[in-house]
Amino acid sequence: MNMPSENIATKNPILKKAKPGFFHTLALLIHPEHIRASSLVFHRTFGLGGMALLLFVLQAVSGILLRFVYEPTPAGAYDSILFIKTEVIFGNLVRNLHHWSGMLIVVIVFLHLLRVFYTQAYYPPRRMNWVIGLVLLLLVILLNFTGYLLPWDQLSYWAVTVSTNMLEYVPLIGDGLKQAIRGGEEVSGPTLLIFYNLHTGVLPAALLALLVFHFWKVRKAGGIIIPSTKNRDEVQKIPAIPNLLEREIAVGLALIAFVLLLSIFVNAPLLERADPSFSPNPVKAPWYFSGVQELLLHFHPTIAVFVIPLLAAAWLFSFPYMKPGLRSPGVWFYTRKGQQIVTVSAISSFLITVVAIIAGEYLIDFQAWLPGLPEVISNGLIPLMIWGLFLFGLGYFIKRKFKAERTEMQLWIFTFMLVAYLVLMFAGIIFRGQGMALTI
């Protein structure tokens, strides 16, 4: 999808030059003096990176306020949340704000990753920034996860219990890792203290440090990715302030209004006080991990919790290091063929994953079919290899049918993984009931 070739810099009445002043200088701390005119077009970024940054600032401000009252002990945590909700002026609003923007930041950062991927902004000179971005995503998820435990209610206690139980299946170090993270055998006082310190100290500091590096890399690459063009208007440089700043402020205010309205009308959940002796049924992991929890119902735990996520992560970190595609990057979905491949990949992944979940629930039982073998082979390596061969065959078919080049095949693999994970995640969140049985 190419930019309309209007004369952006001269026809747009908003484009102007600001008089240098205090705020101008402040804004220049995170912006270059001049940017390319076409990088202002909204569909290039949808403002998602900036929104993620603003949400982090909101989290830091509301989190610091919550720290004044929150008590990180099993005896005091739940009561301090009740106190924030009922006694502290605007306490409930601040807690809701922290809760909802904590959820929203995961979604926005993920959408930002999709934007970056589908405009191929992972090729040099932005390759390293893709890798930094993946670590940022991990930090945001860890921040959300460590925050999840802090209210110390039945929801948070048991969600963290099932999620940390998954670590047991990491080969060799699983048990030690689980105990180190919990600070003992069970989720208890030491776990809360560890999570609190990670949540309000180590992780935000790490995120902040890495963000500085992330923005510096954007600047070093000469701004965001723009498809190569000979149109002089599109490559023309214009002052970033106020042209870019005004747009950022508009998007920022809209985002703040949305989060505020959500926080005014919808309370963050709070169930009964955590009771380690009574487990609700079903116990679900936080929503972003429920795809992994769903995988556990179909594969041996070592495959579901360790091998499959490791393979997916290895691919995500390494594919930008393969030889770049032949055309110039920056166009949404790369080529017309790329668009078709993404559509075919999304539809086929959706159907295949839905059928596999239903078949896994009612028909397939490798363990019963191959009773002589250890479970890690019968219900682990064998189905994994069958899936591997099936996907390889499907990929080969797509490559031949579309005469797809490297970047287009990357679109196929990524979209397939993405849709499969989303289906697994929603199946886990919506369609799993008592005893994690499928309830349609």
Ligand code: HEM
């Ligand atoms: C990206 C950054 C962050 C995310 C995604 C995040 C997420 C969360 C989540 C999901 C909760 C549970 C909210 C609830 O249901 O009650 C929480 C609680 C909390 N967070 Fe954060 N947080 C972030 C940054 C921070 C920072 C920087 C601080 C403080 C310096 C902080 C302090 C707290 C405190 C004190 C609580 C317990 C109060 C409560 O649960 O309402 N957070 N956080």
Ligand code: HEM
């Ligand atoms: C807290 C998390 C993050 C924040 C605050 C953030 C912020 C930003 C901002 C403000 C930009 C400038 C352009 C834009 O807005 O799109 C940007 C660009 C970029 N981000 Fe992020 N980002 C985050 C996470 C990620 C993730 C998860 C990835 C991918 C794995 C990523 C990869 C990139 C890349 C490659 C660019 C350059 C894009 C281009 O040149 O078009 N970032 N980021």
